Amino acid sequence: MKKLYFTFIVLLLVIISGRNKVSAQIVRAEDLKEWVSYLSSDEMRGRTNGSPEMKTAAEWISKMFIEAGLKPVLNDGSYIQNYSFIGRQQQTTEERNVIGSLPGSDPALKDQYIILSAHFDHIGIKKGVTGDSICNGADDNAAGTSALIAIARAIGMSAIKPGRSIVFAAFSGEERGMKGSRYFVANTPVPLSGIYADLNFEMIGHSESFGKHNFYMTGCKLSNLDDLIKSYPDAGEITLIDTIQMANSLFYASDNIAFSRVSVSPEGITSGIPSGTFATTTMAPYIHSVTDEADKFDFDNMAELTTYFAKVVLWLSDSRQEVSWTDPAFTRAK
Numbered sequence: 001m002k003k004l005y006f007t008f009i010v011l012l013l014v015i016i017s018g019r020n021k022v023s024a025q026i027v028r029a030e031d032l033k034e035w036v037s038y039l040s041s042d043e044m045r046g047r048t049n050g051s052p053e054m055k056t057a058a059e060w061i062s063k064m065f066i067e068a069g070l071k072p073v074l075n076d077g078s079y080i081q082n083y084s085f086i087g088r089q090q091q092t093t094e095e096r097n098v099i100g101s102l103p104g105s106d107p108a109l110k111d112q113y114i115i116l117s118a119h120f121d122h123i124g125i126k127k128g129v130t131g132d133s134i135c136n137g138a139d140d141n142a143a144g145t146s147a148l149i150a151i152a153r154a155i156g157m158s159a160i161k162p163g164r165s166i167v168f169a170a171f172s173g174e175e176r177g178m179k180g181s182r183y184f185v186a187n188t189p190v191p192l193s194g195i196y197a198d199l200n201f202e203m204i205g206h207s208e209s210f211g212k213h214n215f216y217m218t219g220c221k222l223s224n225l226d227d228l229i230k231s232y233p234d235a236g237e238i239t240l241i242d243t244i245q246m247a248n249s250l251f252y253a254s255d256n257i258a259f260s261r262v263s264v265s266p267e268g269i270t271s272g273i274p275s276g277t278f279a280t281t282t283m284a285p286y287i288h289s290v291t292d293e294a295d296k297f298d299f300d301n302m303a304e305l306t307t308y309f310a311k312v313v314l315w316l317s318d319s320r321q322e323v324s325w326t327d328p329a330f331t332r333a334k
């Protein structure tokens with residue numbers, strides 16, 4: 001009996017370790033809930049750019065990246081990319097992005113980079129509101145930031161190595177005109193010509209707009225990135241909806257555009273990296289309001305989606321397919 005028990009345990013271990021080798025780890029809803037609740041708590045005071053709370057958030061994200069096993073990719077060997085921008089009333093705002101990477105393992109692909117991004121800043125306190133005046137920014141974008149951390153852990157803590165290198169970028173300054181992502185692209189630690197695509201995450205905590213298991217990608221008419229993702233063979237019930245009208249205009253409204261519009265030629269041709277923002281909500285009434293809180297999240301759905309994204313990213317990291325613009329007004333940045 002003892003021998004049988006031992007054999008059973010060994011078999012179980014073989015199955016578990018085998019599973020780790022072929023797939024990313026499962027993202028847990030309770031982890032997402034904990035992280036979103038922390039980032040969108042009243043103590044974070046709406047994560048306004050230049051605030052001490054943003055510094056705290058950045059330090060926390062870098063700790064989570066290190067724990068996930070991400071390696072530094074910035075030239076100075078750190079995870080924090082400091083920058084500043086001139087804001088309202090000509091004031092200088094000091095901010096920071098948090099950047100880490102999982103180096104690729106395929107000799108033919110490791111010098112290509114998939115950028116995964118999400119902004120962690122928000123708009124702070126709303127003036128003229130009585131009572132709770134903190135814009136907690138749970139869906140915009142503690143959600144995307146937590147998904148980014150979850151994907152880093154799901155891949156980084158598994159035994160599987162990506163083919164292409166994966167860069168994880170948590171950006172500040174988005175609410176002030178994509179300042180952090182623009183700084184990153186202008187001072188990128190990896191060659192622009194080596195970036196395969198940018199997958200940006202925003203507002204993926206709710207499921208009531210388009211239903212469980214459904215998400216959309218902004219800019220899905222512009223490149224083949226959506227078609228490539230739709231050809232992922234293990235999607236199960238998860239569906240990329242590409243018929244949402246607003247997906248076209250929202251392409252220009254988040255950090256992905258810093259990658260996709262590096263420059264525009266006099267003839268009007270935009271040079272950049274194919275990208276998209278992945279979301280489950282377009283412009284819900286709670287966006288940029290004091291009601292954007294974690295209590296209306298569907299964390300089970302978010303966990304399923306995030307697990308799927310981790311698997312899709314791993315699959316993309318080994319894909320032999322090119323990501324290319326399909327709209328002739330765009331060309332790949334060299």
Ligand SMILES: [Zn+2]
Binds near residue numbers: 119140141174202254
């Ligand atoms: Zn946002």
